[in-house]
Amino acid sequence: MEQILQVFISGIFSGGVYALVSVGLALIFGIIGLVNFAHGEYLMLAMYFAYWMYNIIGLDPYQSLLINLAVMAIIGYLTYKIIMERVLEADHSIQIILTLALSMVLQNLALMLWKADYRNIRIDMTTDTTHIGFLTLSTPRVVAFVIAIGASVLLYMFLQKTYTGAAMRAVAQNGKAAQLMGINLKRTYGLAFTIGITLVGLAGLLLSPIYPAFPLVGSNFSTLAFIVVVIGGLTSIPGAIMGGLLIGVVESFAGYFAGPAYQQAAYFLLFILVLIFKPNGLFGRS
């Protein structure tokens, strides 16, 4: 029983980061209607940045948190301004091909510039454990979980409770009407994209003490984020949070009972079942 609980809690804790990766994706899709296939690549960039900050300047990922977020926000904004803003009114297929291409370009640039080597950040905390009752948890995972869920909930509160948040929801519900309120659509889209990228950057940073950086690291997480977002109902932030936690738990149990090789298979199976029986997502409204 204790072991089952340990497996469950481990799953919840990995799920926190999945949730954070996914809320950014859900936000960008929900507000702009843009499917960002390059989402994971921004996670990769943030992981490399955390690695350099540690190796070159000597700041561990937690010390470089604010700089990393600022850099990701700038990268996100520039991506929006230079690339995404041009395809806002284009066909979905064009947007999809564009973000797919962007993902390939970023992956291959990383491969060319930084090689395929795995880059690990070895700080003392990497191997630290935290004990809660009989549970034993890796400290970086606990920190990652707390910050990830905190940031996701903050995003949700921002959307629900602030005026700017209401304006963003208005844009998502009816862009034309939002314009008639005097809301600048492009600026709002830019804000949504920047926030989404900053959040996935934060996820990358939180992963960096646990997970190596390499050029293709993003694709693991973006596939996962797409599954989470579909399970969560595509545009719903609470849905993405719950979906992230659920996938974490499923992955953890599959790893425990069937072996690590079956982890991916397990959440893909869940994904297929959700698509068959609840195509609007477990947490989405029909």
Add this chain to the structure above:
Amino acid sequence: MLNISNINSFYGEVQVLKDVSLHVDQGEIVTLIGANAAGKSTLISCISRTVKSFTGEIQFEGKTISNLRPDQIVDLGLVQIPEGRLLFPKLTVRENLELGSYNKNSRGNRKERLEYVYELLPRLKERSNQLAGSLSGGESQMCAIGRGLMANPKLLMFDEPSLGLAPIVVSEVMKLIRNIAKDGMTVLLVEQNVRQSLKLADRAYVLENGRIIMEGKGRDLLESPEVKKAYLGI
């Protein structure tokens, strides 16, 4: 106040507006009537710049505005209450109203605007925490008008406010527009409900197949044989 000259607009190959010119002076209620697909809504959308493919010039308070973004138009105090209300269904009535004051002019006095709107439309106050998607047709239209008033407009454009409403509610909406105008608002009203809107109007234009075919005082047009025959079925 609002001067529109020689507007031509195309929807693909089809010319929707043909050389349309009209003007609205400060304090007037001007009505634009016409049948379905005459181009009324397109004209309003050109003014708000949510339709961008048109030629011709639009001036507001002596300034050319036909090259501005939609949000800049609203900042000038030229506010549209769109056809079909276009409320934000998953936001509350209050959130909808508050977003009405997003523009630079009214952002600072959101509270006073909200009090004014609640006083004018007490029903909205009762419903303030309800989702806008759950309102009835008449309430939705009131909410849309309230949202337009929140913007602190100088000129308010109504696009078919009577659409889909029961006759008694239509009269209520028209009365409301009259009251808003009495408070000093300049109004451009686009309507299919010819009788009600001509009664209300100081001046009126008749749009047919994208062309202005008549203009005059509201009462005069109401009496004119052409209007009677084409729009009132008399």
